[in-house]
Amino acid sequence: xxxxxxxxxxxxxxxxxxxxxxxxxxxxxxxxxxxxxxxxxxxxxxxxxxxxxxxxxxxxxxxxxxxxxxxxxxxxxxxxxxxxxxxxxxxxxxxxxxxxxxxxxxxxxxxxxxxxxxxxxxxxxxxxxxxxxxxxxxxxxxxxxxxxxxxxxxxxxxxxxxxxxxxxxxxxxxxxxxxxxxxxxxxxxxxxxxxxxxxxxxxxxxxxxxxxxxxxxxxxxxxxxxxxxxxxxxxxxxxxxxxxxxx
Ligand code: FES
Numbered sequence: 001x002x003x004x005x006x007x008x009x010x011x012x013x014x015x016x017x018x019x020x021x022x023x024x025x026x027x028x029x030x031x032x033x034x035x036x037x038x039x040x041x042x043x044x045x046x047x048x049x050x051x052x053x054x055x056x057x058x059x060x061x062x063x064x065x066x067x068x069x070x071x072x073x074x075x076x077x078x079x080x081x082x083x084x085x086x087x088x089x090x091x092x093x094x095x096x097x098x099x100x101x102x103x104x105x106x107x108x109x110x111x112x113x114x115x116x117x118x119x120x121x122x123x124x125x126x127x128x129x130x131x132x133x134x135x136x137x138x139x140x141x142x143x144x145x146x147x148x149x150x151x152x153x154x155x156x157x158x159x160x161x162x163x164x165x166x167x168x169x170x171x172x173x174x175x176x177x178x179x180x181x182x183x184x185x186x187x188x189x190x191x192x193x194x195x196x197x198x199x200x201x202x203x204x205x206x207x208x209x210x211x212x213x214x215x216x217x218x219x220x221x222x223x224x225x226x227x228x229x230x231x232x233x234x235x236x237x238x239x240x241x242x243x244x245x246x247x
Pocket of ligand 1: 054055057058059060061063065081082083084
């Protein structure tokens with residue numbers, strides 16, 4: 001299939017950047033990132049600077065691939081990371097616009113690469129779990145209600161890609177923060193710091209320039225792991241309890 005790619009090129013954080021058109025010919029069996037690899041091989045061969053983009057596992061696990069494709073984080077396929085997106089989802093002759101995540105808290109490093117270390121700082125603010133867990137106990141020695149275990153596992157599926165931030169009109173990282181708070185706050189080991197964790201993580205979230213949540217729901221729709229919006233309700237409840245407890 002023959003395609004026109006309109007790719008955001010930006011030499012560095014202080015460069016204005018702009019969209020540049022490239023013609024590519026690629027098999028419909030190729031993945032989106034393989035298509036960019038092919039383009040980059042050609043650009044390198046022609047002595048041009050290849051397009052910088054983030055990737056690592058290419059299996060939907062690490063959360064590194066982070067492209068806004070035709071205005072949608074991770075592209076048109078629901079519950080799919082960019083690395084799992086295939087060219088058969090597009091039509092021959094299509095023009096595809098490829099941009100980086102756009103958010104104040106995710107400054108562009110180069111081309112399609114943004115700095116997502118703000119997520120690491122939110123995690124760091126949550127601190128560690130002080131409950132001594134020792135060696136792995138027998139699976140049923142610490143009872144956890146089944147609905148809590150299921151919800152904790154669902155929240156733990158968050159891969160920290162940042163699509164929720166890129167999709168949110170407020171640039172909020174509330175879905176990400178709430179997923180982390182939910183998966184720790186539902187399990188027995190997460191109880192000792194449950195309320196200080198939510199207050200500290202949210203304070204850091206705001207300090208880093210992420211916007212507030214106004215329940216638009218765009219985050220959940222863009223999430224490749226379909227983290228439900230309910231996690232934000234849990235965050236808000238824990239935040240209220242933290243305030244009542246003076247932390
Ligand atoms: S490269 Fe790891 S999730 Fe896409």
